[in-house]
Amino acid sequence: MNMFFFFWSDFCGGAERRLLRIFNNISKNTNNFDIIIIGKSDKINDFLEEYIGELFLNIIVCSNIFHAIYIMMKNKYKIIFHFDVGFKKIPLIIISKLIKSKNILTIADIKLAELKLYSNKEKISLRILSRLANHIDILYPSKLNNFKEYYKVKNITYTPGSFTNLEEYKPLDKSNIIVFSSRLIEEKNPLLALKAVNLCKNELRNNKYKILICGNGQELQSLVEYVKLNNLDDLVDFKGYINAKTILPNARVFLSLQKNENYPSQSLLESISSGCYIIASDVGDTKLIVKNDFGKTVDLNEVDICKEIVKYLNYSEEEKNQIVINSRRFAEENFHIKKSVKYFNLLISNYS
Numbered sequence: 355m356n357m358f359f360f361f362w363s364d365f366c367g368g369a370e371r372r373l374l375r376i377f378n379n380i381s382k383n384t385n386n387f388d389i390i391i392i393g394k395s396d397k398i399n400d401f402l403e404e405y406i407g408e409l410f411l412n413i414i415v416c417s418n419i420f421h422a423i424y425i426m427m428k429n430k431y432k433i434i435f436h437f438d439v440g441f442k443k444i445p446l447i448i449i450s451k452l453i454k455s456k457n458i459l460t461i462a463d464i465k466l467a468e469l470k471l472y473s474n475k476e477k478i479s480l481r482i483l484s485r486l487a488n489h490i491d492i493l494y495p496s497k498l499n500n501f502k503e504y505y506k507v508k509n510i511t512y513t514p515g516s517f518t519n520l521e522e523y524k525p526l527d528k529s530n531i532i533v534f535s536s537r538l539i540e541e542k543n544p545l546l547a548l549k550a551v552n553l554c555k556n557e558l559r560n561n562k563y564k565i566l567i568c569g570n571g572q573e574l575q576s577l578v579e580y581v582k583l584n585n586l587d588d589l590v591d592f593k594g595y596i597n598a599k600t601i602l603p604n605a606r607v608f609l610s611l612q613k614n615e616n617y618p619s620q621s622l623l624e625s626i627s628s629g630c631y632i633i634a635s636d637v638g639d640t641k642l643i644v645k646n647d648f649g650k651t652v653d654l655n656e657v658d659i660c661k662e663i664v665k666y667l668n669y670s671e672e673e674k675n676q677i678v679i680n681s682r683r684f685a686e687e688n689f690h691i692k693k694s695v696k697y698f699n700l701l702i703s704n705y706s
Contacts, residue, residue, distance in 0.1 A: 356386055356702060357431040357455075359422060361442070362393030362415075367537070368620035369437050369462035369493075371405045372516065372694075377435070379695050380702075381410040388412045388429065390422050404597060423449055431455050433705050437462045439479040447486050456705040459487040460513075464615040464638065467497040469504060484508065488705060494615060496639050516618030516643075517691040518627050525629030525678050526603040530563040532663070533630070534609045535598055535621045538571030543611035543635070543654065548577060550609075550659035552584050554667075559589065561667050566601060568593045602628040606674065607666055610634040610644075611654065617642055627685035629678035633662045643688070648681035 358377050360370055377387045389411045391398055398415060416422040423446055426434070434450050436443060437460035450457055461467050471477045484490060490510045492498055498512045532551075536542040544567060551558065551565050558565070567577065567590060574592070581590045593601070598621055602608070608625035610616045615638035622643065626632060632649030634640050640651055650665075652658040669677070 355388060355429060355431055356433045356435065357388045357390055357426065357429070358435040359390035359392060359446070360436065361440070362391050362395050362398060366401060368618075369460070371620055372462075373435070373437065373460065374402075374406050374411070375517075375519075375691060376694050376698050378406055378409060378411050379691055380699060385410065385412065386702075388414055388425075388431070390414050390416055390425060392416045392419060392422050419446060422446055426450060426455070427453060433458060433702060435460070438466060439476060439483050441475065441479050444479065444482055444486075447483060451486060456488045457486065458489045458491060458701055458705070459483055460491045460493065461497075461501070462493050464494060464497075464612075467492055467494045467501065468614065469500065489701060491701070494617065494639055495642070511697075514693045514697055515688065516620075516623060517689045517694060518620065518623040518685070520627055520685060520689060522599045523602060523624045523627040523685075525682055528606050528629070528674075528678065529604045530561060531601065531605040532558075532563060532565045532607040532609065533568060533601060533605045533625065534565070534611075535568035535596075535602075535625075536610075536612075536619075538567070538569050538573040538577060540573060541613050542571075543613060544569075544571075544573055544577055545580065546611055546654065546656055546659065547609050548580050548584075548586070548590065549656035550663060551589060552586060553656055553660035554664050555584075555586060555589060557664050557667055563589070563606075563667070565590045566593050566605075567591070568596050568598070568601065570595055598624050602630060605630050607631045607633065607663065609659070610640075611659070612637065613654065614638060616640040616644070623685070623689055626681050627689060629682045631666050631674075631677050631681070633659060633666075643684075645680075645684060648677050648684060 381387045434455050434457040492512045495512045534547045538544045608630040610622045616634045617639035632644050634644045635654050636651035
């Protein structure tokens with residue numbers, strides 16, 4: 355039996371969703387995983403139902419780290435999977451070594467993969483957890499060599515591609531909607547998106563477009579104030595956290611403007627699968643999944659983003675329909691879970 359654990363918060367993002375789907379798929383015929391979710395929330399079941407669907411995993415909700423350690427020692431898992439860093443994870447991993455469990459650490463945070471750490475505390479945590487790991491899995495192909503250089507004797511590989519639910523995210527009748535969907539934090543550049551909208555507001559109004567800002571975070575209040583100050587209330591709607599499958603299949607354009615990396619953002623994968631035109635910041639491995647026949651990578655400034663929005667608005671209906679076809683085709687050819695399942699199955703086989 356294997357175990358994957360993470361700490362619950364009000365916002366669980368792409369890493370939790372992606373890894374849970376992988377392990378759920380692996381467990382279809384084997385019931386091979388316990389999922390330890392550390393934290394108290396009445397939203398856990400809703401999260402699992404919304405993003406995972408039919409469960410083949412054994413879900414165990416632990417109120418604290420001590421409860422999780424008890425479960426781990428009782429079940430003596432062969433392999434323990436976890437992702438990213440944090441001091442509160444270290445006791446659990448140390449005890450896992452004492453009971454001879456192997457542990458595999460996934461680096462899903464782009465800052466960690468680039469070794470550009472937020473604080474000394476994070477630097478120490480990464481060093482400890484990386485040294486305790488039997489294997490490190492990195493989400494970003496271009497960061498592999500740098501990470502290997504830093505950890506010269508560690509087994510390090512990268513996840514081959516990513517995936518989304520192609521059945522839930524597929525094009526429907528398109529409306530004049532532009533979507534920005536992310537945590538509303540500086541790193542994701544929601545304010546930059548609004549500045550670009552402000553520059554081309556006349557074109558957007560003339561073409562009867564709406565901009566949906568989906569998500570929540572520390573930037574929300576300043577974004578609301580910016581919209582009011584610039585009289586964009588008729589163009590911009592703040593939707594909060596919303597299930598993306600209720601909006602992306604009908605949307606025409608998706609903005610992904612992260613400072614360091616857009617690959618492989620779940621919302622970006624979902625928007626491509628939904629047949630959206632992608633305007634993304636030209637950073638990291640973004641070009642692995644944003645291609646010219648259904649999107650454009652741009653510099654991180656409002657002028658270039660505005661120009662690309664207006665360029666799309668001026669496309670003919672025939673050109674816009676072809677973008678939907680191109681985007682969906684790329685998703686169907688590339689966004690399957692099979693590669694990731696095969697990769698993690700191989701890791702399990704190597705360390706069992």
